[in-house]
Amino acid sequence: MAVIAETVSLTAETVDRVRGELRALGLDGWLLVNFRGNNPVAGGLMGLPAMTRRWFVYLPAEGTPVAVTHRIEQQPWETWIGDRRQYSSWRELERELAALLGGKKVAMEYAEADAVPYVDIVPAGVLELVRAAGARVVSSGDLVSAFYSRWTPEGEASHRRAAQVVHDVAHDAFRRIARVVKEGGRVTEWEARGWIQDDFARRGLHVGADSIVAVNAHAANPHYGPTAEKHAEIRAGDLLLIDLWGKEDDAAVYADQTWMGYLGDTVPDRLAQIFGVLCAARDAAIELVRSRSAAGEAVSGYEVDDAARGVIEAGGYGEYIFHRTGHSIDRDLHGMGPNIDNLETKDTRTLIRGVGFSIEPGIYITGDVGFRTEIDMYMGERGGEVTTPNPQRAIYPLFREDPFA
Missing domain, CATH: 3.90.230.10 (Creatinase/methionine aminopeptidase superfamily)
Structure with missing residues (x-):
């Protein structure tokens, strides 16, 4: 069993700046997802290493940030500044995502038709999962520029x-x-x-x-x-x-x-x-x-x-x-x-x-x-x-x- 000693380093100041950018872009939120380190943007913003289970972080334009994380990997989230929702089964995960994302316009590390490969990171299967939860997904390219590449x-x-x-x-x-x-x-x-x-x-x-x-x-x-x-x-x-x-x-x-x-x-x-x-x-x-x-x-x-x-x-x-x-x-x-x-x-x-x-x-x-x-x-x-x-x-x-x- 892997042990993750690091904890989330995302600050309230960064969350506030993300909110402002989301409002300027007309988006409901930014959905970050990572599995075994496959999204360097998400990992970099959270300050977390690769983990053995999927985690989702929703940064909304209005309201409290939410982390949806697996029950066996809770230690890294002890310093998380938002709400925490846990799952064990895939059914629980799908219910949490539907409750969180239904009807929302969210940005993810995705580029339509692979137009910008550098930000086309999220697996197609995860996009299907998020869309099935009722979300409309757009590219986070401008957010990546502002909060990862700046x-x-x-x-x-x-x-x-x-x-x-x-x-x-x-x-x-x-x-x-x-x-x-x-x-x-x-x-x-x-x-x-x-x-x-x-x-x-x-x-x-x-x-x-x-x-x-x-x-x-x-x-x-x-x-x-x-x-x-x-x-x-x-x-x-x-x-x-x-x-x-x-x-x-x-x-x-x-x-x-x-x-x-x-x-x-x-x-x-x-x-x-x-x-x-x-x-x-x-x-x-x-x-x-x-x-x-x-x-x-x-x-x-x-x-x-x-x-x-x-x-x-x-x-x-x-x-x-x-x-x-x-x-x-x-x-x-x-x-x-x-x-x-x-x-x-x-x-x-x-x-x-x-x-x-x-x-x-x-x-x-x-x-x-x-x-x-x-x-x-x-x-x-x-x-x-x-x-x-x-x-x-x-x-x-x-x-x-x-x-x-």
């Missing part, structure tokens, strides 16, 4: 520290690689990745830190990763992509960046031109976020994706777009908040204050060469702001004395 002040501070470390590690890696190659030495993608990992550890990014080091055609595979068995040597005349990310600890917020360099004194015109299109696409996305937020106007993830993708398509490289423009960033590298996406999915969620995300357009010419530029943004008090230090304007000519000037 950065805390401590999270924001940790992200900004990580952003500087990630920037510095990338640039130091470029310098080291260029020095070895220029002096006639040998270095591979795999070895360079190892240098980056060691540097992350020295500088305090201990959780989830990793990188992609890719040259030429390998960079045309967006999620390429060198291995001990499969990698390329980095040589003079190569185009080099470094994508790297990490965070300080489990509660911290990630930083995620991509940079590009050329192993030579002068970047070839074709490479410079394509990367210039990407930078323009990135900047168009940034400007849309900044201008809308400065004017007090809402902006959704899909609109920002359209802004970036439109520049790439106008430049003649639309067929080489393989992925969305960006992803949510929170305690997870690919977070639960709004993605910058109208390609893989149409993410209509609003970029609300307190959420963060990447802007990372790419052009991938399979079998030839690939390009990506990536920065992070945060929706702060002054609107959308870039948190990545010194965003790249052109491919770095790595053999120059000061390639980053």
